[in-house]
Amino acid sequence: MLDTIGTLARLGLAAVWLISGAIKLADPGQTFIAVKAYDVLPQELIRPVATALPLVELVLGLLLLFGLATRWVATVALVLLAVLVAGIAQSWARGLSIDCGCFGGGGQVAAGQTAYPQEILRDTGFALLAVWLLVRPRTLFSVDGWLGWGRQRTTDDTSAGPGSSAPLANRASIAEGKE
Incomplete structure (x- = not known):
């Protein structure tokens, strides 16, 4: 039963990263706008982060999909999710009106159009999936299991x-x- 729960957590988190990364990769200009809207990075780092983020997400998603290096990938995913939650929280605390851009879009939005609590809760839920895999990386239908x-x-x-x-x-x- 625990292997089944782990498998669902692994595949669910894989879907999150694959969808998020693919959407961002399909519209790099919008990803740049989303990263810039957080207003935390120096100008010279915005483009490299906007370029790397969807690629990192896709790699995490593929590794999770195949169940390869699951514990390591869960650790990286948890760190990335913590950074994303911190970015959303600091935007909220600073009174910025932005869409997180977590699943495409992103950037400035009208006052009152933010969804910070929902975004933080959603990403915290994804982080719980990563914690499960960090603690118990054993899943069904995985390269890790085969090895x-x-x-x-x-x-x-x-x-x-x-x-x-x-x-x-x-x-x-x-x-x-x-x-």
């Missing part, structure tokens, strides 16, 4: 399938029917 990463290895495990937690030498014995 045996993130699993406790014991000598008495008799499972030899992909993602088995049996030691590699033990897997060979099992595959040959010597167990």
Whole structure:
């Protein structure tokens, strides 16, 4: 059951990053406007951040989709989400009227058109998915599982399938029917 929950968390977070990154990559000009609207970066860093952000999101999404280096990716995702929540919170605290640009768009909006509490809650929910994967990266249908990463290895495990937690030498014995 926990592996199923982890799989749903992994695939859900993958979808978030893939959708967000694809939308930003499709409209780099709008992504630039969104990053600039936060008014926290020096002018010379706005373009590199606006260029890198969708690429980082897509890489995180693909790694999560395939379940490769899940714990590491969850850590990076959690840090990125913390930065995004901090950016939204500082914009709210400073009285800026911006759309976060988390899923495209972004930039200045009319006073009263902000959705800071909803954006922070949404991103906090995504962060909880990352925390789950950080604590328990084991999921179904993952490259990590196929490689045996993130699993406790014991000598008495008799499972030899992909993602088995049996030691590699033990897997060979099992595959040959010597167990």
